[in-house]
Amino acid sequence: MKPSGNDSSPSTSASRPLLLDLNESLQLIETTMGESSDLVVRHMQIGKTPCAALYIDGLVDKETIQNFLLEALMLEMPSKRVSTKHLYQIIKETSLPIGELKEVDTYEKFFKHLLSGETLLMLDKVDKALAASTRGWQDRGVQEATSESVIRGPKEAFTETLRTNTSLLRRKIKSPELRMDSMSIGKRTQTDVVVSYLDGIADEQVVQEVHRRLEQIDVDSILDSGYLEEYIQDGQYSPFPTIYYSEKPDAIAAGILEGRVAILTDGTPNVLLVPALFVNFFQSSEDYYQRADIGTLIRILRLACFNIALFMPSLYIAFTTFHQEMIPSSLLISLAAQREGVPFPAFVEAMIMELTFEILREAGVRLPKPVGSAVSIVGALVLGQSAVQAGLVSPAMVIVVALTAISSFVLPSYNIAIPVRMLRFTFMILAATFGLYGIILGLIGMVLHLCSLRSFGVPYMSPLAPFVPKDQKDVLVRFPRWGLFSRPTSTSKQNETRTNPTSKES
């Protein structure tokens, strides 16, 4: 595919055309595979022609091979006495009751098909092989989404199998314009990647850009869409995500219908969606399934929570150590009373508590479920209550940290909570050094950075900056479905109309 510089190809014989002689060919294959135990070579004879079927045990559906390949060849074919060349033609055109059948002529293609679970049929004295789709392996099946759960709306989630995932999308969008451009990335993993979009709706330039960036990747392995994300994202050093991902087919389908481009990777349920704008991370698919009014209110709540999660500890530090005059008297008195006897400055106190929370959270994610409850007990009781009773931390600080923590979980996308978690500490340092002045300075810096970001050519902060009045209907306020009459102009430049507003019951 690409000129490889430092990494040599898996086999020296890779791009060679297939050999005519079956036995030589088989020997070559076995040497290349290093006599792997899961390579199955079934020798047989059709008429007088020796042939062999090869597959990898565990990647194939044995029943399919049994019923539609071996039976068809071994039980029905021998009656026909034809020349080898004809035999190949007949097998290819009439005898194999299998949906997908491909012809391969080089070892490179041969191994690719073999290793993705297809059964290769080789005939002696024919320099071509037939690849029959017999893929079938153990997978999880379509299950409920674990990281993005909803109350109303579809609950199914993508799986680790690419074909299942594309089918989930096809089932949602039954349009011939839905494109599934496939490619494989990773020299050794040969991971299948599918770029999916709606032709005529998605921006051509974005589609081309996605292809360009994906084709540029030169790496030995892709195990998750996260690998791809790091290669193709804009703003490589920005903490803010410029690529959206979801494991919910309905969220991805909605993105595709808005003219965005989905990137499905084999082996992971997380599907990427580009271009991703800042506001997209505040939109949950549930917003569109619930009524518009509550959808709007919840969006405002999320934005407020974003700010709480980002600024609350730093504002607390700034107000209590620099701007005591800005706190109402009675509040100041109760805060001062709580701080009596606390041995640390507010900044150190906040740092300790925030770090403790991060530790607890990380511990909770990794621990097996039965132990998880122990962590929460230790965290909540021992650290929270006891630290206050021992006078190490003031109760107000515990409230601030708890509120911050809860707020960061309100954000519908795990992705956008990450910059919040990291920048929170930066803002705390700024607050402890320069007070509100520092926070505002940091905020200005952050906003400038956000405005300079782009996601696949689209300004990250659009439609807020640049301001697009037409697109405001789905930013802070979620208009009723019939009011979302056009696709967002930032992601879709053609075929904008979505609905006729008069089609609603008046």
Next chain:
Amino acid sequence: MVKRKCFKRIIPIILVMVSLLMLTGCWNSRELDELGIAVATGIDKNEEGEFIIIVQVINPSEIATDAPTTRPPVSSYTITGKSMFEAFRKLTTKSPRKIYFSQMRLVVIGERLAEEGLMPALDFLYRDHEFRTSFYIALAKGESVEKMLSVITPYEKIPANKIMNSIKASEEAWASSKGTTIDKVLSALRSPGENPVIGGIELIGADYPLGDNKMNVEHVDAPTKVELDHLAAFKEDRLAGWLTEDQSRGLNFATGDVKSTILQIPCKEKGTIGIEIIRTKAGMTGKTNGTSPPKLEISVETEANIGEVACDMDLSNPDTIDYLNKETEKEIKKLIESAVTVAKEDFESDIFGAGNVFHRDEPRYWKKVEKDWNKHFKEMDCEIKVQADIRRKGNTTQPIDKKG
């Protein structure tokens, strides 16, 4: 190569961040537990002419607690100094913490200082950046400031808050006092056509020895308490005298500062009717007409309700309401007149701001009299027009003992 360049750019940023971390704690950051939060300050002068400063500092853990101890909710520190600034700085020798003034609610001024002139004290309060200008100024009547600020008050743990809340409440419901902030006092002082008034506070039960002890509030009726008094009139920045309750209300009627108050109106025969003033609008105009003395017209429009009827009157008769309107007008007029008289004759001080009215309405005349306005104020004529309008009679129409 590109990556290396990026790293070169990131390293200085990280270094700057790390050094910022080291620098925290410099500058003027102060932890809450390092602050002595002052809620009230008393200012007076002693016999040697030195300033006495009394600072009332709260004891936060005593105020916001479930388990009170024997320690008082506030402590006070007294210090003397040749200037205000010196005295405030010398406070650090007495207090364990830096005194923090931004949350101060009240400044109490002693009578001796008021008689000698407020200016030197106010300048510091207005100039220093830590003082907010929203605190109230009160004048301690008859007793030393030190004693006033050492009383432990019942119900409200912070005495300064108690005084401030009383000022606010009585200003709104009874109108015999007035919340005066430093801005108001200074603007009155600086304008030649107006003299300031400041609300007074008074100490009741000053002889009881335990006013500054928690035992004071262990009584149902605390023996020592701080109460609001009426307004004190100033001439320039010196105390000219105290107004009575009626005069204070008269002054507030004239300046339009009455939000609500109660007037007792005599009935036609015997008994009284309580009238609740619910809204007033006052205006002053000045006229010279070539004649001297000049004439100040005070016009007051007011709306009122009948609040209490202690006699037999037919309230359903429109004539009765007319009668009540007339009597209310008369009563308000009486109050204002008494205030004008005492200001003109006893204090010779323009606490109404009449000078400013003439400055606005008759600028030419004002230029002539500006320099010795107080003398002209004394000769000024005053015409008072009051229009009262009774709106509602409460839940019952007639008096409860109305026959027939």
